Amino acid sequence: MSKKTIFLIIFFALLSITFLGYAGFVTMQETGSFFGKEKLPVLGSPGHTIGGFSFTNQEGRTITSKDVTGKIYVSEYFFTTCTGICPRMNRNMEKVYARYKDNPNFLILSHTVDPDHDSVPVLKAYAEKHGADARNWWFLTGPKKELYKLARQGYMLDDGTYTGEEDFVHTQWFALVDGEGRVRGLYEGTKKSDIDKLINDIDRLMNE
Structure with missing residues (x-):
């Protein structure tokens, strides 16, 4: 295997890792967790909490x-x-x-x-x-x-x-x-x- 071929394999492997990492980061920003595992929903109207008791x-x-x-x-x-x-x-x-x-x-x-x-x-x-x-x-x-x-x-x-x-x-x-x-x-x-x-x-x- 030539040096050029090895270089291309490494390059595309690093590119794939970078892409997956970025996709995971974007998903985390959107859903609150990595690779799409969503947070539990918050029920009720916006801002609803139990309140004092x-x-x-x-x-x-x-x-x-x-x-x-x-x-x-x-x-x-x-x-x-x-x-x-x-x-x-x-x-x-x-x-x-x-x-x-x-x-x-x-x-x-x-x-x-x-x-x-x-x-x-x-x-x-x-x-x-x-x-x-x-x-x-x-x-x-x-x-x-x-x-x-x-x-x-x-x-x-x-x-x-x-x-x-x-x-x-x-x-x-x-x-x-x-x-x-x-x-x-x-x-x-x-x-x-x-x-x-x-x-x-x-x-x-x-x-x-």
Whole structure:
């Protein structure tokens, strides 16, 4: 093989590497990741965030929106006397918790929709039943109006329609929230396929 042929091979190889690198850079600029792996979408209207809140967890500690700033977390709504979807949802949430419980940048927020019954002691017993450490899995209670407002206007987990005489939130959806308070995904907490996707999306979000 002549020197000229070797030179041309090297030249075109370097040219190809340069082109691929440039294409990857352009893709990263456009999608936020290299070679086309897109970031998770941001749900809601432009600029939408969860907003401020203040509730009480299973240990009687006040939890506010400041406590979740910079953290990735999953939010859900349930009630301790539920015999329908809630047990299945929280069995699935246990799987999510088991995977990330040792990650200091991850939290789970489980809000009761029945604060009249679900007092701090009731929530503590329920949390213990699910192996939840109050360090990073919070079972929250507070004023019903504020809990429901956050479910609907913040996490977008409920559309506000209901039947019967009394307003009630009963939703199977989980919300994935980033460190800036933005909703990055909604998942059916009763479905294994959605739980698998949630875990995959948490990994992606942690690597953004």
